[in-house]
Amino acid sequence: MPVVAMTVNGKAVSADVESRTLLVQFLRENLRLTGTHVGCDTSQCGACVVMVNDQSIKSCTALAVSLQGAHVTTIEGLAKDGKLHPMQEAFRQNHGLQCGFCTPGMIMSAIDIVNRNGSRLEEKTVREELEGNICRCTGYHNIVKAIVAGGAAMGA
Numbered sequence: 001m002p003v004v005a006m007t008v009n010g011k012a013v014s015a016d017v018e019s020r021t022l023l024v025q026f027l028r029e030n031l032r033l034t035g036t037h038v039g040c041d042t043s044q045c046g047a048c049v050v051m052v053n054d055q056s057i058k059s060c061t062a063l064a065v066s067l068q069g070a071h072v073t074t075i076e077g078l079a080k081d082g083k084l085h086p087m088q089e090a091f092r093q094n095h096g097l098q099c100g101f102c103t104p105g106m107i108m109s110a111i112d113i114v115n116r117n118g119s120r121l122e123e124k125t126v127r128e129e130l131e132g133n134i135c136r137c138t139g140y141h142n143i144v145k146a147i148v149a150g151g152a153a154m155g156a
């Protein structure tokens with residue numbers, strides 16, 4: 001089996017994996033980073049979004065072996081020194097979750113939205129950008145509010 005080596009949440013990791021192993025399986029099953037969720041098998045729900053080399057991707061769409069040497073950040077890598085990332089804090093403050101299943105992917109996508117669009121986000125932009133993330137609980141309203149607030153906090 002090929003060895004895959006990459007940096008995940010700032011730590012060098014490596015493992016023997018089958019060539020067909022998806023990044024999401026590598027994270028959840030090899031590294032036990034189960035904050036990245038699997039909500040579909042059709043690349044639609046966005047529950048599996050992580051950052052690879054500072055860009056968001058759906059980790060169910062990438063083979064682990066294609067990411068040799070990559071820098072990956074998962075939801076577990078966002079908090080620093082026991083303090084939530086500003087986007088995590090904004091979701092908490094704005095009640096941007098109910099069951100929480102979609103939340104890790106939402107937060108990773110939200111950070112990518114801010115990185116690409118700047119910290120002063122309009123609700124319309126956020127709604128358009130969230131087309132790849134499905135939430136079955138909230139009706140999205142508080143998620144959008146959280147992302148606008150999180151963007152402002154990231155820019156402050």
Ligand code: FES
Pocket residue numbers: 037038039040041042043044045046047048049058059060061
């Ligand atoms: Fe990746 Fe649904 S599990 S998009």
Ligand code: FES
Pocket residue numbers: 096097098099100101102103134135136137138
């Ligand atoms: Fe339950 Fe989004 S909070 S799926």
